[in-house]
Amino acid sequence: MPAALSLGSLPLANALxxxxxxxxxxxxxxVHRCMVCGLVQLAHSAPPSEMxxxxxxxxxxxxxxxxxxxxxxESLVKSLSHSxxxxxxxxxxxxxxxxxxxxxxxxxxxxxxxxxxxxxxxQNRDIxxxxxxxxxxxxxxxxxxxxxxxxxxxxxxxVPDLDGFIGHVAKLLAADGTFVFEMPWIVDWLRRGSFDIIxxxxxxxxxxxxxxxxxxxxxxxxxxxxxxxxxxxGSWRGMAVKVGHEPGLWxxxxxxxxxxxxxxxxxxxxxxxxxxxxxMHKIRDALVSMxxxxxxxxxxxxxxxxxxxxxxxxNYCRIDNSIIDFLSDSTPVKQGKYVPxxxxxxxxxxxxxxxxxxxxxxxxxxxxxxxxxxxQSWISNGGKFIVPFPEPHIxx
Ligand code: DWN
Numbered sequence: 001m002p003a004a005l006s007l008g009s010l011p012l013a014n015a016l017x018x019x020x021x022x023x024x025x026x027x028x029x030x031v032h033r034c035m036v037c038g039l040v041q042l043a044h045s046a047p048p049s050e051m052x053x054x055x056x057x058x059x060x061x062x063x064x065x066x067x068x069x070x071x072x073x074e075s076l077v078k079s080l081s082h083s084x085x086x087x088x089x090x091x092x093x094x095x096x097x098x099x100x101x102x103x104x105x106x107x108x109x110x111x112x113x114x115x116x117x118x119x120x121x122x123q124n125r126d127i128x129x130x131x132x133x134x135x136x137x138x139x140x141x142x143x144x145x146x147x148x149x150x151x152x153x154x155x156x157x158x159v160p161d162l163d164g165f166i167g168h169v170a171k172l173l174a175a176d177g178t179f180v181f182e183m184p185w186i187v188d189w190l191r192r193g194s195f196d197i198i199x200x201x202x203x204x205x206x207x208x209x210x211x212x213x214x215x216x217x218x219x220x221x222x223x224x225x226x227x228x229x230x231x232x233x234g235s236w237r238g239m240a241v242k243v244g245h246e247p248g249l250w251x252x253x254x255x256x257x258x259x260x261x262x263x264x265x266x267x268x269x270x271x272x273x274x275x276x277x278x279x280m281h282k283i284r285d286a287l288v289s290m291x292x293x294x295x296x297x298x299x300x301x302x303x304x305x306x307x308x309x310x311x312x313x314x315n316y317c318r319i320d321n322s323i324i325d326f327l328s329d330s331t332p333v334k335q336g337k338y339v340p341x342x343x344x345x346x347x348x349x350x351x352x353x354x355x356x357x358x359x360x361x362x363x364x365x366x367x368x369x370x371x372x373x374x375x376q377s378w379i380s381n382g383g384k385f386i387v388p389f390p391e392p393h394i395x396x
Pocket of ligand 1: 057061062063154201202232304305306307308309310328329330331334364366367370371374
């Protein structure tokens with residue numbers, strides 16, 4: 001398939017460096033769209049072991065996600081009948097969701113997490129974590145058809161073998177089990193123009209058409225859909241069960257799925273990715289011009305948050321430490337490191353407040369509400385955020 005759009009060769013988004021001035025590996029980032037099922041995906045993947053064996057992203061780094069997964073667990077526990085019903089969270093990260101299930105009384109909790117640093121952080125008496133990539137052996141280890149609930153949040157975009165992954169989920173699910181997944185929606189991404197979420201961890205950028213085909217191939221059907229506009233820039237939570245075990249009132253979701261297919265058919269076509277690339281260039285040029293102008297006026301400019309997407313935005317726009325003094329981040333393990341490719345140091349939130357910068361690029365734009373609430377004092381003293389999407393603008 002012809003490349004729909006390309007960001008060139010960029011570093012791995014979470015490959016933060018321990019020292020400055022280090023040469024980092026870069027990998028081509030080109031996005032393609034399958035002309036059969038419409039799946040948008042990367043043409044080249046980087047080695048999963050380089051990306052996921054030691055992982056710096058922690059779900060609990062933002063209150064928004066802690067609260068989100070607390071409500072997630074509370075709502076799902078209502079559909080379970082026993083505290084010993086087995087729940088398996090694939091890509092359990094730092095256990096934020098599993099700990100929420102534990103809080104609501106569940107006691108048979110298993111995480112599957114390849115990053116050893118995160119797996120170790122999660123273990124407790126009622127939560128067992130298998131530190132490996134989810135595969136057929138994981139299913140045998142956990143027990144075929146033993147899980148009442150299998151969850152996978154912000155995971156399906158990361159798996160190289162989607163068909164194999166869904167097949168293993170189907171084998172793990174009990175006959176009356178439910179698969180619950182969350183994923184950013186490609187239509188939200190196209191509408192916002194947020195190209196910074198294109199990186200090597202994200203192999204696929206989902207619409208529901210390709211995902212439904214993959215689920216159907218393994219006897220799973222979608223019976224529940226909820227959209228969250230403020231989660232990772234716009235995400236869906238889908239629920240799927242084994243065909244023949246649909247709940248009575250699932251037709252509502254069936255109609256919603258039809259609507260989603262129509263939206264995707266209209267907004268996700270060959271031209272939309274070509275238009276997206278043009279928009280990418282415009283956003284890059286507008287952001288760089290804004291920063292150069294502010295710098296020429298002697299303004300102090302920093303970054304707020306050091307999410308994976310910051311690496312992409314900074315490297316693609318070639319914004320380095322000559323423009324931005326540092327990025328602050330609330331994740332302890334990120335502090336003291338450097339953003340790969342642009343040599344910008346990552347510091348603690350305390351350093352952000354000490355520096356009293358004039359402007360901060362909100363790299364963690366998906367938490368705008370939480371961040372604006374948190375930084376009211378800096379804002380009231382004249383601090384301003386630069387939010388990159390849908391086009392670079394200053395808040396407040
Ligand atoms: O898909 C993925 C999503 C789920 O998480 C993974 N591939 C990698 C990761 O992406 P990300 O790093 O872009 O995720 P976040 O959650 O957007 O990262 C936010 C970053 O900002 C964290 O490092 C924490 C930091 N932060 C902060 O410093 N101050 C966040 C908030 C809310 C804050 O107030």
